[in-house]
Amino acid sequence: MSRLKKLKGWNSEGRFIAKTFEFPHFMDAVAFVNEVAEAAERQEHHPDISVRYTTVKLSIQTHSEGGVTELDFELARAIDVLEDAVRREGAAEAPAA
Numbered sequence: 389m390s391r392l393k394k395l396k397g398w399n400s401e402g403r404f405i406a407k408t409f410e411f412p413h414f415m416d417a418v419a420f421v422n423e424v425a426e427a428a429e430r431q432e433h434h435p436d437i438s439v440r441y442t443t444v445k446l447s448i449q450t451h452s453e454g455g456v457t458e459l460d461f462e463l464a465r466a467i468d469v470l471e472d473a474v475r476r477e478g479a480a481e482a483p484a485a
Contacts, residue, residue, distance in 0.1 A: 391461050398464055403455045404436075404447040405464060409471060411442045416478060420444055423470040431466070433459050 392398055398407045411417040421437055421444055428434045436447040448464060450457040 395461070395464050396468065400456075401447065404449045405456055405460055406445065406447040407464070407467075409444045409446070411444070411474075413478075414442055416474060417442050417444050419478075420471060420474045423474060424467055427466050427470060428463065431459070431463055433463050435463065435467075 392400060392405060395405070395407075398405050400406075409417075409420065411420060417439060421439060424435065424437065424446065433448075433450070438445040438447075446467060448460040449455055450459050
């Protein structure tokens with residue numbers, strides 16, 4: 389998958405491409421997942437998402453094709469742009485309880 393080499397941090401995992409993201413705070417991870425969800429809805433192409441505190445793992449494949457297609461690489465590129473934006477902006481601080 390030469391296209392995969394052009395994506396920083398993405399790896400082949402069976403019939404998926406996947407990447408794990410680490411954030412400094414839980415709310416940053418949640419903000420990132422929310423941004424990914426909105427982008428996925430717009431593209432009608434939905435990744436598998438796993439959240440463990442400040443770690444987010446995304447796995448992408450075109451389920452109807454049973455593997456990776458150009459749609460997956462397009463979504464991965466969009467996700468990388470979202471990651472950069474979330475890291476620059478950070479999550480809004482939660483109000484004190």
